[in-house]
Amino acid sequence: MASGSSIKNMREIATCPICMNLMTHPMSIRCGHSFCQSCIMVFSKMLSQRQAGMKMFNCPLCRAPCSIQSLRNNRELKNVIEVIKMDQEMLCEDHGEKLHLFCEDEGQLICWRCERSEHQGHATVLVEDVLQGYKEKLQKAVANLNQLQEECMNQMMFVTMQKTDWRKEINIKRQEIKSDFRNLRNFLHEEEKSYIWKLEKEEEQMLERMRSSETSLEQKSNELKSHILELEAKCQGSVQTILQDVKDTLVRSSAVKLEDPVNFSLEIQTMCNVSELYFDVKKTLRRYQVNVTLDPSTAHPDLLLSEDQRQVILVSTKENLEASPRRFTPFPCVLGCEGFTSGRYYFEVGVGEGTDWDLGVCLENVQRGTDMNLNPEFGFWTIRLQKENDYVALTSPTFTYLNEKLLVVGVFLDYEAGLVCFYNMTTGSHILTFPKASFSDTLLPFFQLYPHSPLSLPPPDE
Incomplete structure (x- = not known):
């Protein structure tokens, strides 16, 4: 009969590392480790599902790559398990006696010697x-x-x-x-x-x-x-x-x-x-209307601003203006004072019977010299009147032509959505929306004037 210690060692060898019980139908994988057939099959199936149907899995003990096809019956280990079951049946590991008693207090199998020692006084019954x-x-x-x-x-x-x-x-x-x-x-x-x-x-x-x-x-x-x-x-x-x-x-x-x-x-x-x-588009737009005035520090020397900074015209005599890196010099342009960095904004521009103008919004850091280019690629979102009734949107790479007579232009900006829209406020109709952009800097109202084409910014309450 095998000793208690030898049975214990054999049991450790024959214990499944997954369920921690004596192996049932022991199977070996490529790396040499063995497991219960059901345990290793469930384990490999779970891993293959997580890895998009792959038939490979890693050994639970050594992480070596294995496949389902590498599973083999371990007959030698199966025989060892049978020996353990026969030799260990009803034997106490500590005393080598048959485990024919059950301790109700501890919930353990014990032998007669256990009953008289560490389980003395406990409620015990026959197995x-x-x-x-x-x-x-x-x-x-x-x-x-x-x-x-x-x-x-x-x-x-x-x-x-x-x-x-x-x-x-x-x-x-x-x-x-x-x-x-x-x-x-x-x-x-x-x-x-x-x-x-x-x-x-x-x-x-x-x-x-x-x-x-x-x-x-x-x-x-x-x-x-x-x-x-x-x-x-x-x-x-x-x-x-x-x-x-x-x-x-x-x-x-x-x-x-x-x-x-x-x-x-x-x-x-x-x-x-x-x-x-x-309901009325005008009423909708004016929910976002802001008070826009002109910034004199950005105005070209040929532009004359009104005292309230709401009107501007192009004059023939240059004013002696203080030099500023913010000022437009080659072209008769001016910016609004109000900058937009988030949210929705709307302002109106009175263009009257003017024959030439550009208006819209631009990034604060746009080029202001001879290389200035009025399209979105360079930070400008504007529309233009040229040759009296020829309206165009300065989109890149081509112009978009418009077909409406404009007296008052509405400019709507949704900063987060990246949208700049234009409206004919005489009829309340939509003119144009530029392709969606991604703004990352301050946007300012932008205006460029030509002879006989004054522009005005009516207050929000008008």
Whole structure:
């Protein structure tokens, strides 16, 4: 008969590093380590799923790369396990005596010598008297965990269905909003995008909550599977396997609970009443109107500014102005005093019956010398009147031609959205929106004048 220490050493060799029990159907992989067949198959399957279906996995002990095809039955180890089971059956590791008693107080198998020493005074019973009772308790625990696992899977399916329904509702609402906004003018089109952004934000926030719930349920499912594998392996083991630490096992399995399913509300919070938005464009734009005045320190010497700095004309006699790096010198240009770094802004420019002008916005650090180029690539977003009725937008690389008679031009800026829009404020109609830009510096109102084309900036209250 093998000694207690030799049985202990053999048991360590034959213990599966994954489930920490005697191996069942021991399998060896390429690196030489062995595991239970079920343990290594579950382990490799989990890794291959995480790695997008790859058939390779790393050894749980040495991290050496292995494949499913490298698994081999370890018959020698299987024989050793059988010897352990036969030699160790009902033997105490400390005394070498048969483990024919069960200590109710400690929940351990003991021999008669253990009963008289460290277990003296404890409640002890014969193994055969308690075996069936504990086996039934283990089987009941397995049944309970299987029921929880089934409920968990049902909850996962429910969340998946909610995700699908939520996406359908979001898509329906998105199409409704897009359909309603399709007939609005360009400014109201930007309102549409704002609502769509809010809707998608709401969608993502709800989906994130659902994904979090799904992840939690998946973790709980894996935990339940682990407990089930442990209990099933215990039920299929020897008497020692079943009864060793059985009380702790039952306590841990009974402690596993499944929280009530999260009932997500599929009611969309982002609502859009398009009829309320479809009103006078002038009224809408003037919600963002700012008081713009002209900056004398940037004005070309040929420009004459009014005392209130709201009107400017081109004159033939140059003024003796103080030299400034901010001043335009080759071309008759001037900037507004007000800089824009965030938010939405709107201002109006009276162009009257002028025959030539440029107006819009530009970056504060634009070139102001002979190499000045009035298109977005160089920091200018402007429109131009040339040859009396020839309106163009100074887009790059080509000009965009306009077909409206302008007396008052509205300039709208949405800094965060990267939009510069122009409106005919006589009719309240949209003229042009420049392609979306990405602003990173201060923007200023920009004006360039020519003979017989004065410009004015009416106050916001007019």
